[in-house]
Amino acid sequence: MAPLPNRRDWLASSACGFGWLAGKGLLASTNSLPQNPLPHFAAKAKRIVFLFMHGGPSHMDTFDYKPRLTKDDGKPCPIPKPRVVSSETGNLLGSPFSFSQKGKCGAWVSELFPHIGRSVDDLCFLHGIHGSNSRHGGALLELHTGSDTFIRPSIGSWLSYGLGSECNDLPAFITLAPTLTHGGVNNQSSAFLPAVHQGVPIGSAAIPAEKARIPFIEGGPNRKTQRAEMDLIQRLNTMHLDSSGADSRLLAQIASMEMAFRMQATAPIVQNLSEETKATHEAYGLNNPTTQNYGKLCLMARRFLEKGVRFVQVTHSYKWDQHGSLRADLRKNCLEVDQPVAALVSDLKARGLLEDTLVWWGGEFGRTPVSQGNDGRDHNPHGFTHFLAGAGVKPGFRYGATDDYGYYAQDGKVHFHDLHATILHLMGFDHTQLTYRHAGRDFRLTDVSGEVVHEILA
Amino acid sequence: MSNTIALMVILIPGVDPRDVFFESRIRPILVNHCQSCHGLDKQKGGLRLDSAQGFARGGDSGPLFHRDHPEKSSILLALSHTTDLKMPPKGKLPDKDIQALEAWIRAGAEWPKDPFNKPDSKPLAKTLPSPWWVKKPFDPIPKNPKALRSNPIDSFLSDKRTQIGVTEAPPADRRTLLRRMTYDLTGLPPSQKEMAQFLANPAPDAVAKQIDKLLESPAYGEKWARKWLDISRYADSNGMDENLSHALAWKYRDWVIKAFQKDLPYDQFVAMQIAGDLLPPNVSDEVSKDRLVATGFLSIGPKMLAEDDPVKMRMDIIDEQLDTLGQAFLGLTLGCARCHDHKFDPISTRDYYGLAGIFHGTNTMETYSVVARWMERPHLAPEEEKKVLARKNLFETELKTQKDLKSRLRKKEIENHLKQAGAYALAAKQWMDTEANSPKEPPKQAVILEAEDFTKGNLIKDFNTYGKGIGVLVNRGELPNQAEYASVSLPAGWVRIWTRHAAMSSRPVKLFVNNNRLTETAANQVTGSWTPESQQWHIAATTKGNSGQWILRIESDGTVPHIDKFALESLPSGVAKVQTIGAFAESQGLHPLVLERFVQSMMALQGKPWVEQWAHLVDPQKGPLKDDAALDPLILPATLADINRAVTKIEEGLKEVKAVPHVMAVREGKPTDLKVHIRGSHLSLGDLAPRNFPTAMRLNQASPFPKDQSGRLQLAHWITEPHHPLTARVMINRIWQGHFGKGIVRSVDNFGNLGDLPTHPELLDWLAAKFVESGWSIKAMHRLIMNTAAYQSSMRMDEAMFQADPDNRTLWRFDRRRLDAEEFRDAMLFVSDTLDRKAGGTLLTIGDRQYVTSTANFAYDSHSAPRRSIYLPVVRSALFEYFQVFDFADPSAIKGERTATVVPTQALFLLNGKLLDDAAKALAKRVRPKTNHPDQATLAIREVFDLSLGRLPNDREIVEIKGFLKDHPGDGWNGLARALLSSNEFLYLD
Secondary structure, eight states: OOOOOOHHHHHHHBSSOHHHHHHTTTTTTSSSOOOOOOOSSOOSOSEEEEEEETTOOOGGGTTSOOHHHHHTTTSOOSSOOOSSOSSOOOSBOOOSSOEEEETTTTEEEETTOHHHHHTGGGEEEEEEEEOSOOSHHHHHHHHHHSOSSSOOOOHHHHHHHHHOOSOSSSOSEEEESOOSSTTGGGGGOOTTSOGGGSOEEESOTTSOGGGOOOTTSSOSSOHHHHHHHHHHHHHHHHHHHHHHOOOHHHHHHHHHHHHHHHHHHHHHHHHOGGGSOHHHHHHHTTTSTTTHHHHHHHHHHHHHHHHTOSEEEEEEOSOOOOSSOIIIIIHHHHHHHHHHHHHHHHHHHHTTOTTTEEEEEEOSOEEEEEESTTSOEEEETTSEEEEEEETTBOTTEEEOEEOTTSSSEEESOEEHHHHHHHHHHHTTOOTTTOOEEETTEEEOTTTTOOOOOGGGBO | OHHHHHHHHHHSTTOOHHHHHIIIIIHHHIIIIITTTBSSSOBGGGOOOSSHHHHHHOBTTBOSOOSSOGGGOHHHHHHHTOSSOOSSTTSOOOHHHHHHHHHHHHTTOOOOOSTTSOOOOSOOOOOOOOOHHHHSOOOSSOOOOSSOOSSHHHHHHHHHHHHHTOOOOOBOOHHHHHHHHHHHHHSSOOOHHHHHHHHTOOOTTHHHHHHHHHHHSHHHHHHHHHHHHHHTTOOSBOOSSSOBBOTTTHHHHHHHHHHHHTTOOHHHHHHHHHHGGGSOSOSOHHHHHHHHHHTHHHHSSOOOTTOSOHHHHHHHHHHHHHHHHIIIIIOOOGGGGTTSSOSSSSOOHHHHHHHHHHHHTEEOEEEOSSSOEEOEEEOSOHHHHHHHHHHHHHHHHHHHHHHHHHHHHHHHHHHHHHTTHHHHHHHHHHHHHHHHTSOSSOOTTSEEEEGGGOSEEOOEEEOSSTTTTTOEEEOOSSSSEEEEOOOEEOOSEEEEEEEEEEOSSOOOEEEEETTEEEEEEETOOOOSOSSGGGOEEEEEEEEEESSSEEOEEEEESSOOOEEEEEEEEEOOTTOTTOOOHHHHHHHTTOOHHHHHHHHHHHHHTTTSOHHHHHHHHTOTTTSTTOOOGGGGGGSOHHHHHHHHHHHHHHHHHHHHHHTSOEEEOOEEOOOOOEEEEGGGOTTSEEEEEOSOOOGGGOTTOOSOOOTTSOSHHHHHHHHTOTTOSSHHHHHHHHHHHHHHSSOSSSSTTOOSTTSOOOSSHHHHHHHHHHHHHTTSOHHHHHHHHHTSTTTTBOOOOOHHHHHHOTTOTTOSSOOOEEOOHHHHHHHHHHHTTOOBOOOSSOOOOSOTTOBSEETTEESOOOOOOOBOGGGSOOOTTSOOHHHHHTTOOOTTSOOSSOOOOBOHHHHHHHHHOHHHHHHHHHHHHHHOOSSOOHHHHHHHHHHHHHHHHSSOOOHHHHHHHHHHHHHOSSOHHHHHHHHHHHSHHHHEEO
16 A cells, blocks of 8 residues: 555645556546546536637727718717826727628628638627736736735636646647746746646747747657666666655656657647648748648647647747838738638638637737827727637637727627636636636636626537 | 515505615616625635625625715725725626616615515624644643653654554664755765765764754755745745846845854844844844845745736735735735735735835835836945945935936926927928939949947847847947947048938937937838838938048947947938938028927828928927927037036946945835725725735734834844744744754644644644744754654654554654755765855856846856856756756745655656756766776776765675676666666665
């Protein structure tokens, strides 16, 4: 019979090795196998990919068609501006881009997103998203963690905590090319949840997709030398274990070494895109210098999802902050992501993965219908658009609306808390019940708010 | 249903008409819009709106109804949707409903006494729950256990063990014990010499002597200060949204190290961190300077520096301070009471705002406008600081006088020039017509200067974003911005100077040639954006010179446009018409600067009706002569020069004053009492909550808060009262946890109802009382705890005892622990003899308040210094990757006990990390034998074991390793060293 720490400690401290321990009969004495809270009801979605547009994409130039804004271009804004603003703004600025209705559902999409425009019948647009903070830092944190003020676990960490990992040689929460600013790692941190739930970064905004790696996965001696050393380490560890008596932490450490060794082999394979067909490369835009970087990240994301990673975030870095150069820069940003995003949705669908994978696209806020300078828009957390697709949400659906100019969410308002509640619901959780006790309180992703948006559920 | 009720009531004879109104108009609203959240099933915010009692009691955030001033009732505010508290949350009620509710409230909000008024099934009285320490106040006189063993701690522990039938483990062997004691007190392994001396000393007091020796080592302070830094969430950068460097925070860190080394009594240690600046004077300068440093505790937390709402920012910072202070010193989660009464502990919102007022009366920040600045004070003794501040004040007053004078004179000149607006407008038109015929870009033969090729200057060269592909100048931040270029040879005569720049708003710069200022408005044109595609050529000035050498210089007291190039175009001497705008202005009897401004405005307004243009030109607030310092040259040159000379002198003085060393610290502000913030929002205020201590812990003080002080001093005194129910208990528990891995109260940062109960309450109180009795000496507590059989016991395993007490709550054996991130790193450097023991100071290479991280890079990445880990900068949001992997405490929040996770990224580090690889190579170098003789190999294997694990290998291990060395494909000794440093025996401490 082996000494094992109590279950809470065990949960907090080990990521792996259960099977190994069970194999040795070392778990027989515990009442139950260590486990995550597990879903409260049958989940529609098993995994998520979050396509994060850092900077705040303009909704009224992309998915939120505002003819009245175009008509009143240059006129003073007839509705009051918010109490707190981040910069001085002028009169209404109509979208310089043309819109048309797409698909069977007739969703309005601007000329900037031709590829996504062709996928609208798979998408569910939320036009009434709103948050509480008008600065990047606060808004990023609120989007990722539900709090714009304090350090809290990221949504990916909550899901890793709630569901655990589906594969034994990759982490449950991966974030591709995360930003280093506006909270940086706090946006993928597990905060007070056990560290095993933190998002493992692969690359960063500073690193091109093909060079992105899991920390410390490279740099050691060659594989053969390393295997020889691993064998020595494990022999030393086994002798140490024999002399000191069984100890689950020592066992876990031994198992963890093996998992890391395997991860060194698995991760590069998942990230190796040359296994994909020429047609797939073409579809994701890998042959085009404008789309290749985000295309590679999206394709990598699909490969991680296939392996069973729960939450994959793909950040398109801080480029969407059009205080100026709206006409030129927004067009450029959209070009960079349009084809890869659409390709990812179609690819998931073609592989039957869209049925239980949730795709989520959006930024930390939208932008103002009033101009900043003569070619820019300021931050606007009061109403903007995100879209979802796949598992459990209505396809070809539009929910919510902003006012005639796109300033404030008006109908079907969905606060970040509501969005989080809905995503947890799709993953099989009652957001009020997925809690973790810390510092004297049961914390949850949605704090004390959040309501599931039932209207968009399929 | 509600309509039925209304009808029924109307039909009942003798019913009060007020009730009719209530039932027909009010109850339907409550039923349809409120009770789904505030009714029988749910009571969001602790509120019920289905009964008179519920309504009268209100919610977590206080009463809804103001009896004396019904119009001020908070329910009306919530219904109006004008503040953060909006009810119903999904949308405002129809106006007629709001009007009805208003009428009802103004009339006194009476509920009918009728059978429909359902009794409230939930308890009405709101009592705050009491944790164990409220029921068991703290008596600072130690109560000894009944059966006395040589150390009473062992007696307390034995009692508990006997109760469940387990016994104490036998003592650990001396080798294990020395490793344990040395790591616990210094964070390092013992050296070979220390081990040999200790093993050779059979004296009965050898262990006690060794503890004393370790406590005197400077390394003791470096180990235990780090524990406190986890609690005080220490970091060298702000983190959060604007990650600016705290370049002075290291002074606080070094002070904590010193405090532990000198065994500063804990009550003073606490008081200094809360109110060091307010403690009674009559101490040495050194002490008073330390006291100022200690208040850094209040300002090193993470702060949202770019919150657009300054009031919210201020309250958020106060909340962070209170939350840290509560958990650090009291084990209380005070922050929970910001929005509603604490759900589990005896802290009401009133208590919370009673404490928050203390910090509202304290200045933690210099400004709250984005990007906000935290307070930094001269690092001087009080008298010296006063002198410096008085000098600063004097200079600032003088500066203001001079600037006011300048402003007055300037405004007068502006008025005079505005009277000639007509003449200026005409001249401007004339000049524009001339300009219209001038070329749009410099001719091919013009000499081009790349803006980024300056020879002297302080501007930043950007090649990646604004200057992608071309290279441009962007701001330096430190004013004035300037750049000077190598001399250009062009024939004597007329030269035209061009700029190529991009700008979204006008940012004029001063242009000098051969030290003559040609214009103040070079590159002032708006071109559309800051990015390369908006780059445009513009003529900046035309000038005449005789030397044939042209030295270009630009300068700006503000931000600069993104300048790509300059061009110098030699003009043929025959071009008689060539003229500068300055010369042209003078020929018309006008001031060149004013004319430039008029031209600029009229260019921008081209095409607009003349009436509109004229209105703008003569508009003193928005027009071209809008008052600003750039119009100073309108003042009579001699007068202006006099003023400027005076200003320069004052500014030099100010610079000198500002150059004295500073420190992150707080300062007394305006004493304030705050109102309760309903649901934590400063936009919906409730009753006044005068500054006070939480009701449950008042300790018999009467009106402790003077009107002229923040109350921090009183707070410090209160927390450090010997019989405070929490302070001594919380700290002694932390010290205990530092030795046994778990506290007596296992939730070390939470002594509230959701925390754990003490496993040994009598022991906890005895220790806490001893702590107070010793004069709050932390070192005395180490001695007391470590000189016990429990601390010195082995990790002996026993299945029966394991069954009886699997969590080891009775300490029937000693618990193994993993080294923490710092110990692991420092030990690797120590055994490889590469650790630099230099103490103190900062390794941060970046200036104060500079950005440490941005979208795609870290400004700080040199964690490679071989110093002890505590001296490596802690950059929030960009922690040292290795630390992060090994469970370093996230410096955004207090962490009294670190977790020890086992995650694959740690193993990846062991396999591939450079830090481990470098240490292994250095360790291998220490032992690698010079020849291949088998005896030499055996000796080297023994040596490398002794160095790394503090023991000699057994025969089986020697055989294994010899086999490995024989088969190893690379350098076997490096491989062996890597394996030893990665082994569980190195990573885990027995």
